[in-house]
Structure formats: structure tokens, C-alpha cells
Amino acid sequence: MVGRKNIFYASYRLGLPRLIHLYNQYRGYYPILNFHRVSPVYDPFTEPLAPDTFSTILRGLIKHYHIYPLRELNHISDPKACYITFDDATIDFYQYAWPILKQYHIPVTLFVPTHSVNEGEPIWNYKLFSLLLQTKSKSITLNEQLFRIDPANILSSSLRIISYFNENPLAKKAAMDDLLRQFSSLGSATVFRPMNWSQLKEVMEAGVEIGSHGHNHVWMETLNEKELMVEFVESKRYITANLGIDPQWFAFPMGAAGTDAIRIGKELYQRFFLANGTMNQKGKNIVLDRVNQIDHDFHETYHRINGVHGFVSSFKFK
Numbered sequence: 001m002v003g004r005k006n007i008f009y010a011s012y013r014l015g016l017p018r019l020i021h022l023y024n025q026y027r028g029y030y031p032i033l034n035f036h037r038v039s040p041v042y043d044p045f046t047e048p049l050a051p052d053t054f055s056t057i058l059r060g061l062i063k064h065y066h067i068y069p070l071r072e073l074n075h076i077s078d079p080k081a082c083y084i085t086f087d088d089a090t091i092d093f094y095q096y097a098w099p100i101l102k103q104y105h106i107p108v109t110l111f112v113p114t115h116s117v118n119e120g121e122p123i124w125n126y127k128l129f130s131l132l133l134q135t136k137s138k139s140i141t142l143n144e145q146l147f148r149i150d151p152a153n154i155l156s157s158s159l160r161i162i163s164y165f166n167e168n169p170l171a172k173k174a175a176m177d178d179l180l181r182q183f184s185s186l187g188s189a190t191v192f193r194p195m196n197w198s199q200l201k202e203v204m205e206a207g208v209e210i211g212s213h214g215h216n217h218v219w220m221e222t223l224n225e226k227e228l229m230v231e232f233v234e235s236k237r238y239i240t241a242n243l244g245i246d247p248q249w250f251a252f253p254m255g256a257a258g259t260d261a262i263r264i265g266k267e268l269y270q271r272f273f274l275a276n277g278t279m280n281q282k283g284k285n286i287v288l289d290r291v292n293q294i295d296h297d298f299h300e301t302y303h304r305i306n307g308v309h310g311f312v313s314s315f316k317f318k
């Protein structure tokens with residue numbers, strides 16, 4: 001059997017993704033990449049990139065793209081333009097990603113979930129996952145609904161609970177707080193705590209652009225108007241109060257937007273970022289997509305960015 005890595009490497013050497021990349025350039029498509037975690041500590045929930053892998057991916061990107069800061073979006077006519085963003089402002093950005101980005105002089109935008117940063121607590125969905133990993137319980141009850149916890153598959157157990165919360169996140173916030181109280185004897189979550197405001201200020205002053213990632217990091221597609229305003233206004237207020245800037249970019253948590261959210265948010269932000277994994281066509285669209293799945297290998301990632309990952313994967317076992 002030919003390994004996955006070799007297939008993508010062979011396709012890269014044959015020039016397939018490069019050819020599609022040139023075609024995408026010709027059509028005026030450009031990528032905005034969406035990274036999450038860079039850490040040597042493995043975690044099945046977020047699958048961080050190892051720092052060495054992250055370095056390799058950046059070196060590959062530099063070879064094929066010109067990476068610009070997001071503030072240049074309106075002005076760039078370079079067909080090789082590419083942009084890099086990170087979500088969640090977790091401590092691994094400060095410890096691992098940022099030093100590597102700095103080493104290669106690569107501009108980056110960091111989207112900050114303000115409640116998590118302000119409380120010094122992980123984002124609720126990471127916290128939930130971490131607690132399920134530690135508990136010995138076989139099930140939990142939320143709003144009289146029973147959720148089984150499968151110790152062999154904590155990931156899918158967490159995702160089931162997370163999608164339950166996503167249906168109506170703020171209304172179920174009380175149940176979430178209750179759940180965290182039930183698990184409080186387990187101690188706090190151990191993975192992926194957020195950066196603090198002074199670390200954010202430090203990276204901002206060193207050139208990192210800061211955007212909002214909402215206040216509560218919730219699924220905004222199902223929020224009502226009042227709840228949407230909390231996410232837009234509170235996150236802006238916290239960023240302004242702590243970092244002294246007025247953020248103009250907003251990345252929807254988990255990529256979930258909805259037309260109401262964009263209509264309301266337009267009063268407060270200039271651009272909105274999704275995470276559906278596709279490229280953008282040049283223009284002045286205020287809603288932009290991001291390539292959110294980054295493979296643990298540059299060649300595979302390069303295929304992913306240019307939309308030929310599925311095609312090459314289909315040859316994997318033939």
C-alpha cells in the first residue's frame with residue numbers, strides 16, 4: 001500500500017497542485033488560511049500541528065505565495081496573495097506559533113474570544129472535552145436529556161453535546177454552567193488555556209493584527225438579535241478596553257454566521273470571516289471564507305488549499 005504522504009508528494013512533484021494553483025490565480029482566487037493550534041502536546045479534539053510541521057508548512061507557503069497582513073486585503077492586486085489567521089488566542093499561539101511566524105517574518109491575524117481571555121479559562125467546548133476525558137461517569141443529563149459518554153470515543157461524545165448546545169447556545173448556557181459545576185471536582189481543564197491580555201498586547205505591539213472571535217465563542221447562527229449584539233458589542237468593548245484598538249474584523253466561532261448576524265454586525269465591523277474551507281474571489285466582499293483544514297503535511301495542505309485534495313485522495317488505495 002502506498003502511504004498517504006507519498007501520494008501527495010508524488011502528485012506535488014508531478015505538478016498537479018501547482019497547475020491548479022496557476023489556474024486559481026488566473027481566475028482571481030486567493031486563500032486565507034485558518035489555523036488553530038500549534039503544540040507538541042497531542043490532543044485528539046483539536047489535533048494541533050507539531051511546531052516542526054508548522055515550520056515546514058510555512059516554508060512551503062512562502063515558496064508558492066506572498067503572505068500579506070489582512071489590513072492589505074483591499075489593496076492587493078498580487079495574484080500570489082495569501083493571508084494567515086489564527087483563531088481562539090490559546091497559549092500555544094504565544095508559546096509555539098508566534099515565535100515561528102516571527103522567525104519567517106510572516107504577518108498574522110489573531111481572532112480573540114474575549115470572555116475566555118478575560119476569565120483566563122479555556123473556551124467552553126475545549127473545557128467540555130477536557131472534562132469528559134477526565135470523568136469516570138458513563139453519562140450526563142442536561143435539560144432532562146441523557147448523553148452517554150463513551151470512554152473509547154470521547155471526541156464523538158463531546159461533539160454530540162457541543163452540537164446540542166449549538167442549537168441554542170445562550171439558552172443552554174445555564175445547563176453548561178451546571179455541567180461544569182458537576183465536574184468541578186475534577187479540577188480545571190488542563191489543555192489550551194487562553195493567552196492573557198498582556199501577552200496579547202505584547203504580540204500586537206510586535207505586529208500581530210487582532211480581530212474579534214465573539215465574546216462567548218458560541219454558534220451564532222441560532223442567536224436572536226439581542227444575543228448577537230452581545231457577541232459583537234461585548235467582544236469589541238473588551239478588546240478596546242484592554243488593547244486600545246477598535247477591531248474591524250470578526251471571525252465567526254466554528255464558522256457559523258447566518259444572514260441576520262452579518263446584517264447586524266455590519267454596523268460594527270468591516271469584514272467577516274467564515275471557515276468553510278474555500279478560497280475567495282478578488283473583490284471587496286465583506287464576508288470572506290477561510291481554508292480551515294490544515295493537514296499535517298505541506299504537500300497535502302497545498303492540495304487542500306487549491307481544491308484538489310479529494311481528487312488525489314481518491315487514488316490513495318488503488
Ligand SMILES: [Zn+2]
Pocket residue numbers: 087088213217253254
Ligand atoms: Zn474558535
